[in-house]
Amino acid sequence: MVPKNNQIKTLMTCLLLAALLSPAFLTSVNGQSSGLTVGEWPLDEVKPSGSNVVTPDVSGYNYGIIGGDAHPELVESKFGKAMQFNGENFVYVAVKFVVGFPPMSELMYVPISPGLDIQKYVEIDAWIKVAGYTDEPYNNIVVKCDHPDQKCEWQNTLRVLGLSIRANPTEAGNGYVEGALSGFVMTDTDGFNEIVTNEPLPLNQWVNVKFTRTSTGMHLYIDGQEQAVKVLEGIQNPRGNLVNGTEYYFGHDGLAIIDNVRIIDLEPADITEDAFDIGPNITLTVIVVAVIFAVAWLLRRAIQLWIIKPKI
Structure with a gap:
């Protein structure tokens, strides 16, 4: 006989999966035979979305949330408008978020845009115009992050x-020239790996940069x-x-104008056509998940009371 606790956990899991697979929250990701653009952000528009200000991607599902006390400015660019970052603002794109409600004893991840978790081969592409550098070793164009201990x-x-863009080489140990372009990945086999260009990027000039x-x-x-x-x-x-992550940041800790960011899966899995993204419905999803766990908690209490009820 399956213990009651295991029955409850199974029920909770089924409820959560049912909600996440509901057509109201899911958006199909189109598969392609070779190379799949999983996200493209022109960074030429901002608009309100609930309590946030967002910039849309081409698909309309992987919205970027504008962060920082002073939001990035929209300025003239090579292709119309682009975002100018001041070292203290950024764009945030969620891949998944952490939830935890009673009766859960541990936190768990809920996927928002699983298509952004590329597994094998990847390309990151953007147009940038760099005005200078902050004191941070990494002046980020695009960076994907993870919280392995589930503490955000x-x-x-x-x-x-x-x-x-690598900056402040003295602080980082003189392993590169200031202004060098940097690309890095963390894999489940070989850990963290990083390459940098031998020459710095030009300042105050539009350039297309790409990492593969x-x-x-x-x-x-x-x-x-x-580049060498x-x-x-x-x-x-x-x-x-590639190690999966929880979110992407654009422009974090950098002094650059950034335009038309693209993230491409160079070897999409065969099951890509059946993959789903929740998209921008984060608030609604949180509410649904909260309701599901509340119902699961009530069911657990009902079962507990039924178990201890005296048999007449």
Whole structure:
């Protein structure tokens, strides 16, 4: 006989899956035979969404939430409008978030945009115009982060994938020139790996920057030309799958104008057509999850009372 606690956990899991797979919350991701753009943000528009200010992506589902006391400004760019970051603001894109309600004893992740968790080969592409550098070692263009201990605090944040500009080389140990372009991945086999260009990016000039991780390793490109690089940490062709993350940040800790960010899965799985993204319905999803756990808690109490009720 299955213990009552296990029955309750099974019921809770089924309720949660039923809600997350409901057509009201799911949006199909279109599969392609080779290379799948899982997110594209023109960064040329902001609009209110509930209590947040957001910038949409091309699909309309992976909204970026504007963060920072002073929001990034929309300025003229190579392709119309783009976002100018001041080192203290950013765009936040959720991949999944952490929830925990009674009677759960442990926190769990609820997927928001699982398509952004690329497993193998990836490309990050953007247009940027760099005005200067902050004192932070990583002036981020695009960075994907994870919270392995499920505590959403910045002290517990790991960078697992990204394209950045390296600054403050004295602070970081003189392993690169200031202004070098950096690309990095964390894999489940070889840990953290990073490459940097030998030459700095030009200032106050529009350039297209790209980072790829393919079967031949990690590569960096400026205006379509592959750059000579050095390995700053790990190896250039790490083994294993990419570590999943909880969110992306654009422009974090950087002084750049950023335009048209794209994230591409270079080897989408065969099941991509059946994958789903919850999209921007975060608030509604949280409410539904809360209701589900509340119902599960009431069911648990009812079962407990039934178990201890005297048999007449």
